[in-house]
Amino acid sequence: MPKNVSGEEIAEVIHDKCIGCQLCMADCPVDAISVNDDGTVKIDPVACIGCGRCFKVCPAGAILFEKALARGAAAAAAAPAAAAAPPPAPHRGVAVFIETHNGAAADVSWELAGKARELAQKLGAPVYGLLPGKDVGPAATEAVAYGCDTVYMTDNPLLGTYLPRVYGQTVIRMIEQARPEIVLLGATPLGRDLAGVIATKLETGLTADCTGLDIDMQERLLLMTRPTFGGSVMCTILCRKSRPQMSTVRPRVMRMPERNASRKGDVKLVAFAPPSDSLPRVLEFIAKTGELGEVDITKARALVVVGRGACKSEHLPMFNELAAVLGGTVACSRPVVEAGLLPYVRQVGQTGKTVAPKLYVGVAVSGAVQHLAGMQSSEKVVAINTDRNAPLAQMADYALIGDYQVIIPELIKGIRTRRSAPPGKAEAMGYAPPGQSTK
Ligand SMILES: Cc1cc2nc3c(=O)[nH]c(=O)nc-3n(C[C@H](O)[C@H](O)[C@H](O)COP(=O)(O)OP(=O)(O)OC[C@H]3O[C@@H](n4cnc5c(N)ncnc54)[C@H](O)[C@@H]3O)c2cc1C
Structure with missing residues (x-):
């Protein structure tokens, strides 16, 4: 014995x-x-x-x-x-759900890993990755490179497709082993669904669509900030009594952290326990294809965002031309979708997409809070507006005050002229073609 x-x-x-x-x-x-x-x-x-x-x-x-x-x-x-009941270990650490599709992780997982590192540093606690899926070994390595100290991984063919009960059960097992005080998930269709399943089972609180996360150092509580009352007020929500504290965050709200391939971390295998009852079977995935609107504005480096003041179909070619010279694409505010000029997939804002392009050009967009909620992480903001007091003009890096019908043709012409100028001349104007210094 x-x-x-x-x-x-x-x-x-x-x-x-x-x-x-x-x-x-x-x-x-x-x-x-x-x-x-x-x-x-x-x-x-x-x-x-x-x-x-x-x-x-x-x-x-x-x-x-x-x-x-x-x-x-x-x-x-x-x-x-x-x-078998040793006293439960205290909840400690920040866990990130790593969402994968065909083995590849969604960017939002790494954005959250970066945020988790920041929170964990304040708490003096580790960062955990929760990684269920099929063929997800490489994603576990990436999770360490993006900031996880320990990755709890379950790799099983049954996890190749998202099934709420199977994923929920698997991630709950991971949470029970890691006992994190905080769990973050991407506010994607999958993440939103899974977060609800987990929070319900663990009988804990969940704050959806957070735009800010921080730590109350005195009480060791997660401060979860999000728009409320139709986006007119920002509120900060606490989960005092139950653990883990859970939050979802939309893609592109948090900044992508630096990837560090030399970081070291552990990968712990968590056994897969098939559910005892029968499961739905996915027969086929049919990807959406084809329509004009099927562009992913969240990935564009530059966006020309059309607002209500510029909602004219005859001007679409001009907006497309500006987007093309900037190497980007056209997006819009909600009234432009409501007017039927552009499809919903191009809408920026609280009820549209969250974007963080290198360059955001708002054309006759006033900058309502619901719109700003979806673009505040943009690197450089240009506002074209007749009203210098419009909120977007006020927060922009560059506000071009005037009628867009006058400004945009001038802008296109100016950019083209600079691009075609010989290197010496371009340098004098502060622009050099790709590969040449502007200094
Ligand atoms: C629950 C809820 C969710 C919402 N979600 C979203 C969302 O996801 N995204 C979103 O965008 N909105 C959203 N909205 C709507 C939001 O409140 C605003 O109504 C909307 O963002 C305004 O769009 P806009 O800036 O294009 O139009 P407006 O506010 O009407 O602004 C038009 C601007 O164009 C300027 N302008 C007019 N003519 C010219 C010209 N010739 N040249 C230059 N400038 C000109 C005007 O000065 C003005 O600033 C939401 C609202 C609610 C209640």
């Missing part, structure tokens, strides 16, 4: 009987079970607390636990609960 360091009996694996299902591993409260090269499991005598849970869950009778046998299987089922 093997014993642990405290002299208590610990369970023993009968290797010939072990079928490698890893159910014991998934159920072990102290992570004392790992996999041998041949797929069978082994128990770490130092970590094992002798609770006997593995004995209880093993479907193959491959675990020997004399204490339980002596009391009879029925008694064993009740006894471990008392014995």
Whole structure:
């Protein structure tokens, strides 16, 4: 009868009987079970607390636990609960759900990993990555490069497609092992759905679509800021009583951190436990294709954003031309979608897309809070407006005051002239063609 360091009996694996299902591993409260090269499991005598849970869950009778046998299987089922309940470790650390599609991580996961690092530094705590999926090994390496200290990974074909119950159960297992005080997810269709599943199961609070996250250092609480009352007020929400504190953040709200390939971190495999009941089966994925509106404005380096004051179909070629000379694309404010000039996929703002281009040019956009909520991370902002007091003109790096119908043709002409100028002349004007210095 093997014993642990405290002299208590610990369970023993009968290797010939072990079928490698890893159910014991998934159920072990102290992570004392790992996999041998041949797929069978082994128990770490130092970590094992002798609770006997593995004995209880093993479907193959491959675990020997004399204490339980002596009391009879029925008694064993009740006894471990008392014995197996070491006081729960305090919740500590910031976890990020790493969303993948076909094994590749969504950028928002890394944006959140960067934010998680910032929060974790304030808390003096680690950053965890929660990575369920299929063929996600490379994403685990990336997660470390983007700031995770430990990545909890479950790699299983059943996780190749998002199924709320399966993903929820898997991520909850990870959360139970890591015990983070904060969990962040991208406010993507998948992330929004999963966040609800997890928060409901863990009976904790969830603040959706946060635009700011910080730490109250006195109370060690996550400060979750988001627009409310139709975007007219920003509020900061706290989750005082339950853990983890959960928040979703839309893509492009947080800045992408630097990738550091030399960072070191751990990857912990979390066993996959298939759900006991039947699951829906995804037969086929049919990607949306084809329409004019199918552009991804969140990826554009430059955006020419058309507002209500410029909502004229005859001027669309001019906006497209400006976007083309800037190497970008056309987007719009909500009234332009409502007027039917451009499709919803091009809408910037609280109920549209969050964008963070290198250059945002607002053409007759006033800059209502609901619009600003979707573009405030843009690097350089240019406002073209007849009203110098328009909020966008006030917050812009450059405000061009006047009628866009006059300004835009001049802008296009000016940019073209500078681009075609010989290098010496371009330098004098502060612009040099790609590859040449402007200094
Ligand atoms: C719950 C909720 C969610 C919302 N979500 C969004 C959202 O996601 N995105 C969004 O954009 N809005 C959203 N809105 C609407 C938002 O409140 C504003 O109504 C909208 O952003 C205004 O759009 P705009 O700036 O294009 O138009 P306006 O506010 O009407 O501004 C037009 C501007 O054009 C200027 N102008 C007029 N003629 C010219 C000219 N010839 N040359 C130069 N300038 C000119 C004017 O001076 C003015 O500043 C939301 C509202 C609510 C209540």
